[in-house]
Amino acid sequence: xxxxxxxxxxxGAVALGPLASLGSLLPRLHPSWLRYxxxxxxxxxxxxxxxxxxxxxxxxxxxxxxxxxGGIPLxxxxxxxxxxxxxxxxxxxxxxxSLHAVGYFxxxxxxxxxxxxIPLPLFLSAMALLLLADNAYTFLVAWEGMALSSxxxxxxxxxxxxxxxxxxxxxxxxxxxxxxxxxxxxxxxxGNPLAGNDFSALTHEVLAPGLxxxxxxxxxxxxxxxxxxxxxxxxxxxxxxxxxxxxxALMSAAMLxxxxxxxxxxxxQILPPEGVSWGLVWLALGLLTAGFGVLFSTLQxxxxxxxxxxxxxxxxxxxxxxxxxxxxxxxGSPTLAALALSAGLFQTLNHALFKGLxxxxxxxxxxxxxxxxxxxxGALIRSMPQTTLLMLIGCLAIAGLPPLNGFASEWMLLQAxxxxxxxxxxxxxxxxxxxxxxxxxxxALASFAIIKAFGLSFLGQPRSIYTAHEAxxxxxxxxxxxxxxxxxxxxxxxxxxxxISAVNVLLLxxxxxxxxxxxxxTPISPERASYVPGWFLIGIAxxxxxxxxxxxxxxxxxxxxxxxxxxGFRGARTARMQDSPAGFSQSLLRxxxxxxxxxxxxxxxxxxxxxxxADPFWVGLYEPLQRLALALSRQALRLQHGKISSxxxxxxxxxxxxxxxVR
Amino acid sequence: MQTLQVLVALxxxxxxxxxxxxxxxLLQNRRPAGLGQGYRDLRRxxxxxxxxxxxxxxxxxFSPYILxxxxxxxxxxxxxxxxxxxLAPAADVIALVGLLAVARIFQVLAAMDTGTPFASxxxxxxxxxxxxAEPALLSAFFIASLLAxxxxxxxxxxxAQEGLFSLHPSMVFAAAAFFLVLLVENSRIPVDxxxxxxxxxxxxxxxxxxxxxxxxxxxxWGAQLKLLLYVTIGIALxxxxxxxxxxxxxxxLLAGLxxxxxxxxxxxxxxxxxxxxxxxxxxxxxxFAATAFLFGVIGLLTHFMLGS
Numbered sequence: 001x002x003x004x005x006x007x008x009x010x011x012g013a014v015a016l017g018p019l020a021s022l023g024s025l026l027p028r029l030h031p032s033w034l035r036y037x038x039x040x041x042x043x044x045x046x047x048x049x050x051x052x053x054x055x056x057x058x059x060x061x062x063x064x065x066x067x068x069x070g071g072i073p074l075x076x077x078x079x080x081x082x083x084x085x086x087x088x089x090x091x092x093x094x095x096x097x098s099l100h101a102v103g104y105f106x107x108x109x110x111x112x113x114x115x116x117x118i119p120l121p122l123f124l125s126a127m128a129l130l131l132l133a134d135n136a137y138t139f140l141v142a143w144e145g146m147a148l149s150s151x152x153x154x155x156x157x158x159x160x161x162x163x164x165x166x167x168x169x170x171x172x173x174x175x176x177x178x179x180x181x182x183x184x185x186x187x188x189x190x191g192n193p194l195a196g197n198d199f200s201a202l203t204h205e206v207l208a209p210g211l212x213x214x215x216x217x218x219x220x221x222x223x224x225x226x227x228x229x230x231x232x233x234x235x236x237x238x239x240x241x242x243x244x245x246x247x248x249a250l251m252s253a254a255m256l257x258x259x260x261x262x263x264x265x266x267x268x269q270i271l272p273p274e275g276v277s278w279g280l281v282w283l284a285l286g287l288l289t290a291g292f293g294v295l296f297s298t299l300q301x302x303x304x305x306x307x308x309x310x311x312x313x314x315x316x317x318x319x320x321x322x323x324x325x326x327x328x329x330x331x332g333s334p335t336l337a338a339l340a341l342s343a344g345l346f347q348t349l350n351h352a353l354f355k356g357l358x359x360x361x362x363x364x365x366x367x368x369x370x371x372x373x374x375x376x377x378g379a380l381i382r383s384m385p386q387t388t389l390l391m392l393i394g395c396l397a398i399a400g401l402p403p404l405n406g407f408a409s410e411w412m413l414l415q416a417x418x419x420x421x422x423x424x425x426x427x428x429x430x431x432x433x434x435x436x437x438x439x440x441x442x443x444a445l446a447s448f449a450i451i452k453a454f455g456l457s458f459l460g461q462p463r464s465i466y467t468a469h470e471a472x473x474x475x476x477x478x479x480x481x482x483x484x485x486x487x488x489x490x491x492x493x494x495x496x497x498x499x500i501s502a503v504n505v506l507l508l509x510x511x512x513x514x515x516x517x518x519x520x521x522t523p524i525s526p527e528r529a530s531y532v533p534g535w536f537l538i539g540i541a542x543x544x545x546x547x548x549x550x551x552x553x554x555x556x557x558x559x560x561x562x563x564x565x566x567x568g569f570r571g572a573r574t575a576r577m578q579d580s581p582a583g584f585s586q587s588l589l590r591x592x593x594x595x596x597x598x599x600x601x602x603x604x605x606x607x608x609x610x611x612x613x614a615d616p617f618w619v620g621l622y623e624p625l626q627r628l629a630l631a632l633s634r635q636a637l638r639l640q641h642g643k644i645s646s647x648x649x650x651x652x653x654x655x656x657x658x659x660x661x662v663r
Numbered sequence: 664m665q666t667l668q669v670l671v672a673l674x675x676x677x678x679x680x681x682x683x684x685x686x687x688x689l690l691q692n693r694r695p696a697g698l699g700q701g702y703r704d705l706r707r708x709x710x711x712x713x714x715x716x717x718x719x720x721x722x723x724x725f726s727p728y729i730l731x732x733x734x735x736x737x738x739x740x741x742x743x744x745x746x747x748x749x750l751a752p753a754a755d756v757i758a759l760v761g762l763l764a765v766a767r768i769f770q771v772l773a774a775m776d777t778g779t780p781f782a783s784x785x786x787x788x789x790x791x792x793x794x795x796a797e798p799a800l801l802s803a804f805f806i807a808s809l810l811a812x813x814x815x816x817x818x819x820x821x822x823a824q825e826g827l828f829s830l831h832p833s834m835v836f837a838a839a840a841f842f843l844v845l846l847v848e849n850s851r852i853p854v855d856x857x858x859x860x861x862x863x864x865x866x867x868x869x870x871x872x873x874x875x876x877x878x879x880x881x882x883x884w885g886a887q888l889k890l891l892l893y894v895t896i897g898i899a900l901x902x903x904x905x906x907x908x909x910x911x912x913x914x915x916l917l918a919g920l921x922x923x924x925x926x927x928x929x930x931x932x933x934x935x936x937x938x939x940x941x942x943x944x945x946x947x948x949x950x951f952a953a954t955a956f957l958f959g960v961i962g963l964l965t966h967f968m969l970g971s
Contacts, residue, residue, distance in 0.1 A: 433963035460778030544732030
């Protein structure tokens with residue numbers, strides 16, 4: 001088979017994106033036609049990426065062939081296993097989101113639809129282009145396209161002040177990040193990113209040590225801003241809830257991993273991981289992000305905001321895994337590095353599946369009830385039984401419960417930590433156990449947050465009056481696709497690890513984990529540790545079924561429905577006697593008071609207590625910066641007082657200075 | 664062999680709880696109800712009619728079976744009588760913790776499903792306490808598996824049987840952390856009172872309030888099984904002598920005998936703790952669980968520092 005075929009297929013799909021956007025501009029097209037054609041094109045594009053990504057992972061040709069288009073500027077493309085893996089992630093999320101969007105946007109008119117359907121295919125295409133890019137120019141164009149199109153998408157549904165603020169903040173942080181990346185590429189390419197050196201050519205260049213450190217720092221800032229890495233995360237909890245849900249799913253499950261891709265591509269492949277310090281930086285920032293994200297997600301009231309913070313936590317965990325892998329490389333144990341790297345990449349794929357599912361589900365909830373405020377929801381299990389079941393699968397997966405996929409990747413990450421003592425260095429021996437303890441605390445709190453979300457929204461009594469209806473067929477189909485993915489990867493984690501091994505070979509030359517059987521994970525040896533989710537599932541299922549049948553056979557009597565007993569309370573039971581979102585996490589609010597400075601405020605209008613949280617980074621870092629910027633601009637204002645003579649003086653002085661300097 | 668172990672665990676779980684109750688009664692100058700009380704209670708509950716609260720969903724109805732099933736599954740993984748059981752390679756200690764988490768989460772979800780104030784109180788307290796206890800449990804297991812060089816329970820127990828970590832300092836911290844977690848996770852005093860029906864202080868019992876009949880019987884039996892599992896895990900990790908390493912009938916018999924003796928001796932410790940301590944205020948419970956976590960972390964640090 002032609003080795004270029006997957007790349008050509010993926011590029012063809014990229015080209016479909018702008019076409020679909022232009023197609024949305026056609027006049028006199030009926031809105032539902034517009035919706036179907038455009039979103040089906042997006043689905044087709046995503047499926048093509050899924051296919052080409054899978055082909056790219058299976059048909060590993062080393063080195064992967066390169067394709068160049070144009071003169072100056074030169075566009076260069078390549079599909080190697082690293083791109084292919086992230087292309088699979090994009091394909092999965094893109095397919096599900098596009099299918100969900102067919103149902104989600106069904107009530108929009110032509111104008112509303114155009115707001116979504118013009119930027120959406122461009123967004124998808126830009127992400128795919130980013131993965132296929134093989135030189136600095138192509139990469140940066142795609143990166144910028146991704147940021148711009150997604151900021152339009154944030155404003156596609158609501159144009160409230162908050163949404164505009166969110167989009168502005170997002171654009172601001174994205175551009176600060178892009179500036180850092182531009183500087184990093186300029187340093188990498190010796191001042192000329194347009195020179196057209198492909199990435200493999202950059203790999204062989206030797207940079208001065210100081211320069212390499214600068215590039216590492218700039219890329220960490222640039223990609224970290226997109227990743228939601230603390231303290232650059234401020235845009236994330238604002239932008240995700242403001243966007244329409246299929247877009248939130250794309251942003252959270254596909255766009256955040258693009259930053260991981262960038263980190264791996266530049267800070268790992270082009271600048272190979274040497275030395276301990278950057279691994280430690282990644283580890284520390286990852287843990288900070290994860291801990292901060294999970295703490296804030298437990299305290300949220302808005303379902304989508306809770307999920308957004310949970311994305312931050314997941315990205316933090318992945319960063320921890322990658323940092324751990326770097327440390328292992330620096331310590332000279334490539335097999336362990338392969339284990340940690342696989343855990344991180346596997347978690348990326350899993351996060352795409354379950355976070356995509358949960359964001360899509362939250363969209364269906366919004367569609368059905370008109371709110372995602374958990375203080376207003378409840379009892380959706382009765383009105384939306386199928387959506388609830390699918391969401392339950394997503395929640396159990398993200399809570400890291402066996403035998404679903406979230407558990408498998410967390411298991412691998414913990415295994416990597418447990419194997420660490422074979423490392424020699426002394427300082428690491430103090431840091432790693434603390435990190436491991438931090439990681440398990442984060443995982444436990446993550447399940448707290450997600451059970452809060454599920455329990456409050458889907459169980460109990462409805463907390464306000466609404467008439468909920470089951471999600472549409474398209475929406476349920478899209479969610480079922482992701483839920484099946486969660487179950488499938490949970491039962492056959494070996495398949496994912498096997499696919500990831502191609503990436504390992506690329507990033508850690510010559511090293512990979514042993515061949516994994518599809519249904520079991522044995523990272524090092526069966527005596528060390530093994531996990532067979534299939535047996536697990538069968539064991540649990542048999543035990544449950546036997547219990548049920550035996551109990552039914554021996555003691556089965558018809559069940560009777562009675563009013564709740566509630567310790568004999570006979571008064572009128574209202575839904576407000578249940579926990580509110582603030583009530584559920586009140587103890588955590590108390591325990592972590594010093595970190596989030598949350599205050600409980602009475603809300604007189606709804607007769608409720610509300611929790612007001614303050615992001616310590618916002619208060620401690622961004623507000624002083626803001627004040628500084630304002631103060632500086634006020635000083636600069638003194639120069640402008642509208643007198644033409646003084647302006648002429650400025651011009652003259654500048655001229656003199658320039659003449660002296662340049663000559 | 665596998666089924667034998669499960670059946671033994673299921674059979675002695677009520678007995679162990681009854682023995683514990685009996686010791687507590689004796690220590691508190693009450694007249695004990697006898698060793699058969701556990702079985703009598705279960706029998707009575709199984710024969711009673713079961714009610715479902717209005718507008719509760721399938722989650723409420725099937726959770727007892729899911730809980731019981733997962734705990735039965737857990738009892739196949741723990742080396743109660745013998746190591747290297749057929750299902751042992753399926754899961755290691757981390758997966759075991761995950762399995763117990765499945766049970767807990769379904770219990771919490773079932774409690775929230777009823778939408779009653781007490782149940783949701785119990786639900787969020789349970790989630791809070793376990794969010795701190797689960798890391799503690801994992802770090803205790805981590806210490807053991809770091810010492811044994813494996814996370815497989817069978818390997819850890821075999822390693823322990825050879826007496827290789829009997830006197831390791833980090834193991835002391837692991838044991839302390841594990842003991843505290845045992846109290847927390849099985850809702851014993853000083854964290855929760857298994858005998859209380861004082862609504863405002865309950866954690867575990869508050870989640871069972873709406874259950875009756877055979878569902879309640881399954882939940883009670885499951886709770887007894889969980890206590891037994893924790894105690895046997897503790898025994899297997901810290902006092903592993905006598906667990907059979909081959910499937911000969913004689914070895915199994917000896918293992919069973921050793922298990923009975925060890926359980927017989929373990930109960931007085933628990934009973935003593937429960938009699939001597941008062942129940943803590945609810946706001947102090949997270950501190951208690953955090954102490955367990957701290958012990959675990961210190962143990963991990965000790966292990967890495969001593970570098971063995």
